[in-house]
Each structure stands twice: as C-alpha cells, then as structure tokens.
Amino acid sequence: MAEFVRHRIPFEGRRAVTAPATCAQRHIWNLMQGQLPDAAFYDVCYWTALPGHGAVQDLLDVLAELLGRHESLRTGFHRGPDGPLLQQVVDSGEFEAEVWSLTRDEDPDSVLRAWRGRMRHTPFEPARAPLIRFLVTAVDGAPVLAGFCVSHLVADLTSLRLLADEVPRLLDARVTGSPLPPAVPSRQPVEQAWFEHSPRGRALxxxxxxxxxxxxxxxxxxxxxxxxxxxxxxxxxxxxxxxxxxxxxxxxxxxxxxxxxxxxxxxxxxxxxxxxxxxxxxxxxxxxxxxxxxxxxxxxxxxxxxxxxxxxxxxxxxxxxxxxxxxxxxxxxxxxxxxxxxxxxxxxxxxxxxxxxxxxxxxxxxxxxxxxxxxxxxxxxxxxxxxxxxxxxxxxxxxxxxxxxxxxxxxxxxxxxxxxxxxxxxxxxxxxxxxxxxxxxxxxxxxxxxxxxxxxxxxxxxxxxxxxx
Known part of the structure; x- marks a missing residue:
C-alpha cells in the first residue's frame, strides 16, 4: 500500500543578499494581492518522469543542488521600511519533500493528482524562503517522478520546464558517479533588478x-x-x-x-x-x-x-x-x-x-x-x-x-x-x-x-x- 514520509532537506547556496524586487516579481505580487485570501491561487505545479534508477536519496540530493544553483528558489519577499517590495535570497535552509513509496501495481499518477490537490490549498508564506515544495514517487525504491509546487513569485512556466530538463541530467550524473553537469550561466533575479535600475533598464x-x-x-x-x-x-x-x-x-x-x-x-x-x-x-x-x-x-x-x-x-x-x-x-x-x-x-x-x-x-x-x-x-x-x-x-x-x-x-x-x-x-x-x-x-x-x-x-x-x- 502506498505510503509517504515528509522530509525536511537542508540546502546551501553561495550568497545571501537583499535587493529590490524585479518588475516581473512586482507584477505577480500585485496579482496575488488582488486574489487574496486565496494565497495559493498563483502557486504552480509541474512534474517530470524519471527513468527509475538510483535511490530516493540521489534525487533528494539533486533537489538540494537545484536550490543551491538557482537563487530564485531560495528567495522570499517582504515590504521594506519605506514600502517597496524586496527580494531576499537566503544562503541556507531546509525545503520540504513528500516521498511516496509505491509497488509496481500502484499508480504514480494518482499520487501526483492527490498531491496537486493538496498543494492547491496549501499556500506559501511569501517572506519564508524557499517558496518551493517537492513530490518524489518511488517504485520499489527507485524514483520514477519528481513534482514541483512553486510560488509564481519565484518561477514561471519556462523555469519549470528548465528544472524538469535539469533534474534527469543531474540524477543520471549522481547515479553513475559522473561530475554534475554545470549550471547554465544566466542572470539571477538580483542582477535583473539592478539591470532594471540601470540607465539602459530605465530607458527600456x-x-x-x-x-x-x-x-x-x-x-x-x-x-x-x-x-x-x-x-x-x-x-x-x-x-x-x-x-x-x-x-x-x-x-x-x-x-x-x-x-x-x-x-x-x-x-x-x-x-x-x-x-x-x-x-x-x-x-x-x-x-x-x-x-x-x-x-x-x-x-x-x-x-x-x-x-x-x-x-x-x-x-x-x-x-x-x-x-x-x-x-x-x-x-x-x-x-x-x-x-x-x-x-x-x-x-x-x-x-x-x-x-x-x-x-x-x-x-x-x-x-x-x-x-x-x-x-x-x-x-x-x-x-x-x-x-x-x-x-x-x-x-x-x-x-x-x-x-x-x-x-x-x-x-x-x-x-x-x-x-x-x-x-x-x-x-x-x-x-x-x-x-x-x-x-x-x-x-x-x-x-x-x-x-x-x-x-x-x-x-x-x-x-x-x-x-x-
């Protein structure tokens, strides 16, 4: 019979920093304020199928690696003393992962549907990073699916597609003992905020x-x-x-x-x-x-x-x-x-x-x-x-x-x-x-x-x- 354990997994990142929110972050924040009290309305669920090799701990290590690589996944939001919305990146903490253990006769999709339904009524607190939760389903001990529930403040659909592509590659490397593929060089949200405040950004x-x-x-x-x-x-x-x-x-x-x-x-x-x-x-x-x-x-x-x-x-x-x-x-x-x-x-x-x-x-x-x-x-x-x-x-x-x-x-x-x-x-x-x-x-x-x-x-x-x- 399917059963689950809720884990709290530590993560570490390279820096902790506070900066103004970006235009996109403020846009979603404003939409969320208009939707209150349904604070989970702008939370998004996504998932990726996995080949079913390795162990659950391998996948949990991969999920921790994601938070270390991508600052948005360890960012919270709050109003500053003079009113503007701020993004606050933390350099360490814990994230939640719900791990389901199934037999080959049980359906991982039914677990995913039930988890998505619960996430729809489990809002995040914007000030408390990380604003992401994970689902792991394992069949006979091997992970076959990874699910993400994330606040739209920190990730959009394109981001979730990037994560869904990154997880299997990182898991393959972890299981085979190969070096982890490097993160794609990219601008982080803090740098995007400073860009928007630059002369070029203000002109745009x-x-x-x-x-x-x-x-x-x-x-x-x-x-x-x-x-x-x-x-x-x-x-x-x-x-x-x-x-x-x-x-x-x-x-x-x-x-x-x-x-x-x-x-x-x-x-x-x-x-x-x-x-x-x-x-x-x-x-x-x-x-x-x-x-x-x-x-x-x-x-x-x-x-x-x-x-x-x-x-x-x-x-x-x-x-x-x-x-x-x-x-x-x-x-x-x-x-x-x-x-x-x-x-x-x-x-x-x-x-x-x-x-x-x-x-x-x-x-x-x-x-x-x-x-x-x-x-x-x-x-x-x-x-x-x-x-x-x-x-x-x-x-x-x-x-x-x-x-x-x-x-x-x-x-x-x-x-x-x-x-x-x-x-x-x-x-x-x-x-x-x-x-x-x-x-x-x-x-x-x-x-x-x-x-x-x-x-x-x-x-x-x-x-x-x-x-x-």
Whole structure:
C-alpha cells in the first residue's frame, strides 16, 4: 500500500543578499494581492518522469543542488521600511519533500493528482524562503517522478520546464558517479533588478510606457458589452472548457506557411476576429503573456520573468491573411515592450476611460507551446492536408469541461501536449460567455481555421476572402 514520509532537506547556496524586487516579481505580487485570501491561487505545479534508477536519496540530493544553483528558489519577499517590495535570497535552509513509496501495481499518477490537490490549498508564506515544495514517487525504491509546487513569485512556466530538463541530467550524473553537469550561466533575479535600475533598464521601461499609452489609446472600450436583463443567477460565476483538436493541429502550421506568420499569430488572428465580430468593433485588444527571455543572459534563468503586455490588432479588410500579418507585426512589437513597470501600467489602465466606463483590458491570450515560431518555407505537397482531410479531422475533436481558472473576463491558453494535436483551454466569466458559449467559441475557432485552410488549399495557396470570422 502506498505510503509517504515528509522530509525536511537542508540546502546551501553561495550568497545571501537583499535587493529590490524585479518588475516581473512586482507584477505577480500585485496579482496575488488582488486574489487574496486565496494565497495559493498563483502557486504552480509541474512534474517530470524519471527513468527509475538510483535511490530516493540521489534525487533528494539533486533537489538540494537545484536550490543551491538557482537563487530564485531560495528567495522570499517582504515590504521594506519605506514600502517597496524586496527580494531576499537566503544562503541556507531546509525545503520540504513528500516521498511516496509505491509497488509496481500502484499508480504514480494518482499520487501526483492527490498531491496537486493538496498543494492547491496549501499556500506559501511569501517572506519564508524557499517558496518551493517537492513530490518524489518511488517504485520499489527507485524514483520514477519528481513534482514541483512553486510560488509564481519565484518561477514561471519556462523555469519549470528548465528544472524538469535539469533534474534527469543531474540524477543520471549522481547515479553513475559522473561530475554534475554545470549550471547554465544566466542572470539571477538580483542582477535583473539592478539591470532594471540601470540607465539602459530605465530607458527600456520608459519605452514600454510609451508603447502602453499608444496601445491603450487604440483599444476598444470592451469586447463584451453588458447583456440586457438581470442575467441567470444559476449560471456559475466562471466556466472553463478544454478542446483537443487534431484539425487545429493540421490547419495552424499550414496557414502559418501560407500567410508567412508564426503559428501563434494564426491563432490570435482567428480569436481576435471572432471577438471583434461579436463586439462589433474594428479592433481587438488582448493581453499577451511574455516569458521575457530574448536577452541571451536570461535564456537559462530559473526565476519569474513573466509579464503581460497589451496588443491591439486592427481587424479591417477582407483578406484574413492581411489581418494575420498585422497581428504578427503587432505582437512582435508588443513582446519587444513586455518589460514594463507594473505599477505605472496599472495607473495607465485605471486612468483609461471609454464612454462612461473604464477601458476593459481583461482579455488574455497565452500560447504556452515551446515551438510556435514562423514555420520553415519548405513544404512537402504530399503531406499537406487537403480540405477533405481537415474536415474529416474535426470528427476527432473533443470538448469537455475544464478545471483551469483565472481571474480575467476571458483567458485562452494554447498548448500542444500531444504531437499533432492542439489544445485550447478557455476560461471566461459568465457575464461574458455562458458555458454553452464557451464551448461554441472553441468550436468556432476550429471551424474558422479549417475553413481558412481549406479555402487556401483549394485556391492553391492564393489569399482567401473567407468570412467565417
């Protein structure tokens, strides 16, 4: 029978230091304050499968090595005497690891699900580093899975992917007695804070503020005008659904090549056109989530570098590929201005007013796929799906209620957990979309992509005037 032991494992790092919080850390801190008392809302769980060799102690040693290497994992946060948020790196301490011992007949995934459920209701105290906990599952004494639960203050999704890649390599070295592979040279959050206070950093923040002012000025007041009537009080406050679509997975790269844009731009174009048509507005403003790792010094950084940035997309014109190219250019500019002062941007948004009400920018698009760049120009005509193939793939689509929850009016996530498929997860407030409308919106995205791709294929790649969105 599965049983667990909760361990307290010591760790050591190279330095203890206190510094101002970075822009990204302050951004998440502000979001967390708005979510209180649910202090665990912005905690994130991730995991990686392991090959099942070595001993549990080998893996615990590896986890301690992670905290020694990555300062963000041993950082706490508190307000300074004059009010600003500070990050405080500690040089030693203990972390928690829950170690489960299973037999070959028991399911590690069920242990992971139960642990994730408990972590969802076990908040961290921001001032008490480290803001990370671990799960270890072992079968017949050998670790087969490592799970991470971390505060978003100290790690973003890219960081968790870096950790999930680092753990098996470190474990292999530990088990074989080889030297541990060195940490990737990268800028730590303390140095990022000093960079943001440098002349170059202040210039980038000033440029970003100017970008936000222009993008906000061209944004529509809202994408979901108030509905008539009192509304249905039986409808849940929020609802999310998940679509797994092979048809979308086929259509998106085809359209990206034909329109000469990234696959992410294809998806955001269709989403923006659907939202714009629903609201009857000539432009759509969405918030993009940025990993902020274009600087080579940040590529290997394990930390929270995540911020959000507005993009306003003009929807005028008959040809959808023209809208897609404008969207691609607009998103590229937005990402270049993703590093910004969150308090300044909050003031800009609060001061923006449309006809009698504030401008609503509570619409997010988050493409979390690792590869969504511009596809290569080469195209094998024998492997390009035709219109009939695309329509047939729609029969495999599954849409079901989801568990994803965010604090925005409209939040769409794009993922690709299974090769050849694309997953769309949509969470929306019921005042914007009812549960049936959430399902309908996801199906509309798929239908639009398939019809655009089919029209392009039937026209031999020539631009289409399709009007499905």
């Amino acid at each position: 923040l000033a440029r970003a503020r100017g970008y936000w002012e222009r993008a906000r000025a061209s944004a529509p007041a809202t994408l979901f005008p108030p509905r008539g009537g009192a509304g249905d009080t039986a409808v849940p406050v929020r609802y999310s659904a998940v679509m797994d679509s092979r048809a979308v997975g086929l259509a998106v790269p085809l359209l990206a090549r034909r329109w000469r844009v990234s696959t992410s731009a294809v998806l955001i174009t269709v989403v923006a056109r659907l939202l714009g048509r629903r609201a009857g507005v000539p432009s759509c403003a969405l918030r993009l989530l940025s990993a902020n790792r274009s600087d080579p010094e940040l590529r290997g950084t394990v930390a929270n570098l995540h911020t959000e940035v507005i993009v306003t997309i003009g929807l005028e014109g008959d040809r959808v590929e023209d809208v897609a190219r404008r969207a691609f250019a607009a998103c590229t500019t937005a990402y270049a201005n993703a590093l910004h002062d969150p308090d300044e941007v909050a003031e800009l948004i609060a001061s923006a007013h449309g006809p009698g009400r504030p401008v609503d920018l509570s619409y997010c698009f988050n493409d979390v796929r690792e590869g969504h760049v511009l596809p290569g120009a080469a195209e094998d005509r024998d492997t390009v799906p035709d219109a009939a193939c695309l329509r047939a793939a729609m029969a495999d689509t599954v849409v079901a209620p989801g568990e994803f929850e965010e604090g925005e009016t409209f939040f769409l996530v794009v993922d690709d957990e299974e090769p050849g498929w694309i997953r769309l997860v949509l969470d929306a407030e019921h005042r914007a979309l009812t549960p049936s409308e959430v399902h309908g919106f996801l199906y509309d995205v798929e239908k639009a992509l398939v019809e655009y791709a089919g029209a392009s294929e039937e026209a031999g790649g020539v631009g289409s005037r399709a009007t499905v969105a």
